[in-house]
Amino acid sequence: MKSTMRTVRPAWLAAVVIGTAAIGWVATELTSRGRLALPVLPFSSLITMGLIAVVCLVLGLKVRRWRDGKRDKVLDPLLAARTVVLAQACAYAGAVLFGWHAGILLDQIPTIALRTDLGVIWQMVALMAGGVVMVVVGVVVERFCKLPPEDNEPTTKPRTKREGHGEEEFA
Template identity: 75%
Template sequence: MRTIRPAWLVVATIVLAVAGWTTTELTSRASLALPVLPLSSLATMGLIAVVCLVLGLKVRRWRDGHRDRVLDPLVAARTLVLAQACAYAGAVLLGWHLGILVDQLPTIPLRGDLGPIWDIVAMAGGGIVMMVVGLVVERFCKLPPDDSDSTSVPREKPEGHGEEEFA
């Protein structure tokens, strides 16, 4: 499985920032509420990050030599997938709320209540936490290079296997 490319996280953040900004422009023109997730979403984001971190710590503990129990490879693979999903979800949430924040920055001096601005900042912070946890747990799931088998010779492909001859 490939590791996350930080450039893709940046691209996702930028694309969603543009989408968040555009959506906020359209909703404010229609006199609708800001498209911000409620603060209760932070609990869900935190739960996902904690579960991902706990599973990642189990994989790291096994990887570092504390092998009192057998680690199911499927659990390790699912932990890696969860870590990558957590990082991408964090990038999406960060980008969306940064786009909304950029749109709302000119209105801060005019606002009497800064509650929605703090909600936006909190959700963007939650996105950052999810990205960091995802990237860290992905590192936990990476096996160190195995140098003990340096004398082995790579296997060659059997002749005629999978090759077709054309006349």
């Protein structure tokens, strides 16, 4: 049976952003009441986010080059499949990081005028920007890995059940 992987859907990314923003907002409320520090990732996490995005992009470009006809070497199908999975994970991780820090920032907006040090605000904005970069890279690399439809192939339709097997076979 042929299996197909679903692409990242913008609605799901938006749902992840909204859900994690709500969780980030609640977490900030709880940590503020306990007089704890804001639950913000350090600036050094931008390095990790950047490395993930770069590795994803490099692998995606390798797959795209092969897809577009530069077939000097054989492309390992497992590498291509892992690249798609990495791209999807990158997009969803970016959505989580963006949403989390957006929720914290929303909670902190009323206190911005009272702050003498805006460093943590800029830190949240930088982490949100890193999340957006991860989402964009993930979606773009996923599209790099998508094969164009063949013009000479008819549209695929499910075949009838094979006798005795009870499974559907897809073309």
